[in-house]
Amino acid sequence: MKTQDKKVEIREEAKQKIDEIFDTLDKWKAKKNDVKEESKMEYEKNILELEVKKAGLKSRFREIENASDKKWEEINEAVEESSDHFKQGFSKLKSIVS
Numbered sequence: 001m002k003t004q005d006k007k008v009e010i011r012e013e014a015k016q017k018i019d020e021i022f023d024t025l026d027k028w029k030a031k032k033n034d035v036k037e038e039s040k041m042e043y044e045k046n047i048l049e050l051e052v053k054k055a056g057l058k059s060r061f062r063e064i065e066n067a068s069d070k071k072w073e074e075i076n077e078a079v080e081e082s083s084d085h086f087k088q089g090f091s092k093l094k095s096i097v098s
Helices: 003-034 037-064 069-097
Strands: none
C-alpha cells in the first residue's frame, strides 16, 4: 500500500473512531437529567474530564493533516489510547447513572 493511501486510511479510521466517541459523549451529556441528585456532581465532573479529553483529541486529529509518515503512526496510536480513555470514562458514567 502506498504511503499516501495508508495516510488516508489511518485518517479515515481515526475520524470514524473520533465521531463515534463524540456521539457517545453527546448521548451521555443528554442523560444528565436522569442522574440522581446525589450523583450529579460526580457525573458532571466526569463529563467535564471527557470534554477536556475531547478537545485534546480534536487537536491531535488536526495534526494528521500535516503529519510526517512517522507521525501518522504516533497519531494513530494516540487516537487508540484516547479511545480507551473514553471507554473508561463512559464506564464511570454508566456506573453513576445505574
